[in-house]
Amino acid sequence: MTSVNLVDTYKLTHDCLVKSRSFCSPKMGSKTYLFSRVYKMHIALFCEDPFRINTLADIAHRWGFTHDRDAPFALILTKSSLKLRMLDDLKLGTVYVDFIGGAMGYRRKFGGGKRQFISKAVGLNKGITPTVLDATAGLGRDAFVLASLGCKVQMVERHPVVAALLEDGLHRAQADPDIGGWVRERMSMMHASSEEACTLSVNASSLERPSVVYLDPMFPHKKKSALVKKEMHMLQSLVGADNDADKLFVPAYALATKRVVVKRPKYAQFIAGKVPSLQIESKNTRFDVYVKAAMCQ
Ligand SMILES: C[S@@+](CC[C@H](N)C(=O)[O-])C[C@H]1O[C@@H](n2cnc3c(N)ncnc32)[C@H](O)[C@@H]1O
Secondary structure, three states: OOOOEEOOOOOOOOOEEEEEEEEOOOOOOOOEEEEEEEEOEEEEEEEOOHHHHHHHHHHHHHHOEEEOOOOOEEEEEOOOOEEEEEOOOHHHOEEOOOOOOHHHHHHHHHOOHHHOHHHHHHOOEOOEOOOEEEOOOOOOHHHHHHHHOOOOEEEEEOOHHHHHHHHHHHHHHHOOOOOHHHHHHHEEEEEOOHHHHHHHHHHOOOOOOOOEEEEOOOOOOOOOOOOOOHHHHHHHHHHOOOOOHHHHHHHHHHHOOOEEEEEEEOOOOOHHHOOOOEEEEOOOEEEEEEEOOOOOO
């Protein structure tokens, strides 16, 4: 890495703090406050742009990051974006959220629209554009595809580094002259555990519940990096396998008004051992659909 300044001066004193974060989705209406525990997270912090040191300090403070030059991962703030790098495998390059250009931009323009498997799985159809709670948002790619097709999507992500990357990408997309309008209207995010978020939302009678809860927990991949995309490999190394994914099914099913959709590798077993109402299969992926009620116009 060249021309990188190490942010050594930044020190966080808190070991653990409890923050309240607002949960507000445009469609789902009113505000609820969620309490999520944010633990001190050790990560190397680099700033490539001397004018953005304070921005990086603010990011570190908000997400509870402590600069640690020996940590396996680094967050790098460049002139334009926040990027993740794995320090013991530099050939993997960097990962960041880009909804405007790159693969997501290409997929938005040429990705097949409502013919895509994910679109069929959530029940997007002529005249039906369900509201979606993406309970395992990750880098927001699936959420962005659904939002680009008209769905209002509330994203929930529990890992602070992933959430920080997602928020950075979301802010850039919101400011973009081409897509900013609909991104601001349809996409929102919160940093929380989805079990907590779904349970609180079911009990908050003032909230409009999502038609669909979408789950794509991290599944341990059978084969290593050649087949697993670099980006997914890095994300998987950072967050690990979501071994508690089965626990998400019950609160997700309680919250959704129409269906729960679970994305899985083709070889994976059903979530929580539950047999789906229908399955939609692509080359390597399966969408298990648990229908509660028919979609209506
Ligand atoms: C495989 S990734 C999701 C990728 C995403 N669908 C995309 O298109 O970018 C899974 C993500 O879900 C998050 N996650 C897993 N369980 C969660 C939970 N209970 N609450 C919130 N986030 C969770 C993980 O931290 C991880 O970032």
